[in-house]
Amino acid sequence: MGIAQRYERTLKEVHETCEAAGRDARSVRLIAVSKTVGEAGVRAALEAGARDFGENRPDQIVPKSAAFPQATWHFIGNIQSRRIPEIVASATLIHSLFQLRHAEKIDAAAARLNKVQDVLIEVNVSGEESKSGCKPKEAYALVAACAALEHVRVRGLMTMAPQGDAQVARACFERLAQLEADIRAQLAPEDAAAFNELSMGMSEDWREAVYAGATMIRVGRAIFSDDFE
Numbered sequence: 001m002g003i004a005q006r007y008e009r010t011l012k013e014v015h016e017t018c019e020a021a022g023r024d025a026r027s028v029r030l031i032a033v034s035k036t037v038g039e040a041g042v043r044a045a046l047e048a049g050a051r052d053f054g055e056n057r058p059d060q061i062v063p064k065s066a067a068f069p070q071a072t073w074h075f076i077g078n079i080q081s082r083r084i085p086e087i088v089a090s091a092t093l094i095h096s097l098f099q100l101r102h103a104e105k106i107d108a109a110a111a112r113l114n115k116v117q118d119v120l121i122e123v124n125v126s127g128e129e130s131k132s133g134c135k136p137k138e139a140y141a142l143v144a145a146c147a148a149l150e151h152v153r154v155r156g157l158m159t160m161a162p163q164g165d166a167q168v169a170r171a172c173f174e175r176l177a178q179l180e181a182d183i184r185a186q187l188a189p190e191d192a193a194a195f196n197e198l199s200m201g202m203s204e205d206w207r208e209a210v211y212a213g214a215t216m217i218r219v220g221r222a223i224f225s226d227d228f229e
């Protein structure tokens with residue numbers, strides 16, 4: 001099986017899972033996380049119909065988004081202050097924001113490019129030390145502070161679940177969905193209207209995420225790796 005077949009198989013499974021979960025298939029976006037492949041890999045997925053791609057390093061998102069401007073590029077990795085201008089120039093959506101000082105730098109970089117940068121707030125729901133993200137109880141304050149920035153628009157929340165146990169992952173995703181609903185209820189109507197994305201679920205656990213309400217799943221190995229078959 002190649003990349004195109006694995007992409008098509010994954011997309012079909014996403015549609016089947018949506019149906020089983022009683023959800024509209026169009027309500028979940030499949031983001032192909034292309035961080036382990038080069039431009040040929042991206043092209044193979046594009047030709048199979050992929051439109052959304054995720055990258056976790058500026059060194060990757062900058063050239064790939066330039067080579068494939070017809071795709072939508074998502075930045076899902078660690079944010080370093082000095083790389084923010086490049087990330088903002090390349091990414092349609094930044095999934096991994098959890099520090100206000102970075103939000104302020106994103107705001108400034110977006111202002112210079114005359115754009116409004118869409119972002120998600122990454123939340124460390126599980127509390128694992130290896131995971132990045134703000135604490136669940138800090139998320140509302142961060143969303144509210146970002147909402148005050150003119151060139152930043154907060155579109156929702158993102159998390160990564162602990163690996164290895166589907167039930168633990170599902171509980172983690174359900175907590176993120178509940179947190180998003182709680183935050184939305186506290187936002188001003190104009191901010192609440194745009195605050196509707198939940199980025200959660202990867203190759204091992206995207207099904208649990210779809211059941212819990214994910215609107216974006218970030219899938220790498222199941223599409224790009226041949227040891228995931």
Ligand SMILES: *Cc1c(COP(=O)(O)O)cnc(C)c1O
Pocket residue numbers: 033035056076077160201202203204218219220221222
């Ligand atoms: C690599 C990565 C993914 C994709 O993980 P797979 O297990 O390969 O599907 C998703 N989200 C983030 C933040 C990643 O770094």
